[in-house]
Amino acid sequence: MNNKKNILDTHPHLKDFLDFLPKLNEESDRGAVLIAATMIEDLLEKVLHSFLIKGKTADRLLTGFNAPLGTFSAKIAACAAMGLITDNEHEDIEIIRKVRNDFAHTIHMSFKTQKIVDHCSKLHHSAKSYDDVIVGSKGQFTTGATSIILNLTNRPHYVEKTKITKRNWPY
Secondary structure (H helix, E strand, C coil): CHHHHHHHHHCHHHHHHHHHHHHHHHCCHHHHHHHHHHHHHHHHHHHHHHHCCCCHHHHHHHCCCCCCCCCHHHHHHHHHHCCCCCHHHHHHHHHHHHHHHHHHHCCCCCCCCHHHHHHHHCCCCCCCCECCECCCHHHHHHHHHHHHHHHHHHHHHHHHCCCCCCCCCCC
16 A cells, blocks of 8 residues: 555556556456456546546536547547547557456356457557466457557556647638
8 A cells, every 4th residue: 555655646647546456456347347347448638638638628528428539439430530549549449449348238247258368469558468478368358459558558647748729720
């Protein structure tokens, strides 16, 4: 706990990430997928807010009933189109979204289901098997999602430096 406090003293933006890690490890397969995907979706929204011009218009794009960028898919697409995530991050987040949808909409789903195994094996940011160490699909998913989450936790700080601004156009 003291180590966590020391980290938070110098890096307060990591609080949600440090709270997330033990929860991820306590969860069932389904729970781990759902909280990881939710965390990524929330972080994508923060990244978008950091880039867009502050105000009600940006808020309406991202939140509320029928918000154009209110879905996980829309946030992923917007971040990719604006260059706010890398191509590999985009591919991994799309895989995580597909895994989330499979777990959310199918009763009998686990990390042993071939469809999920196939998805997780394609994650760029996941731990890979080496020597005698075999990283299964749950390990691939959790390490891949955790890596993306850590990247996106830091991203708003950098995106803020390139945020768009209002301009006066000649025509």
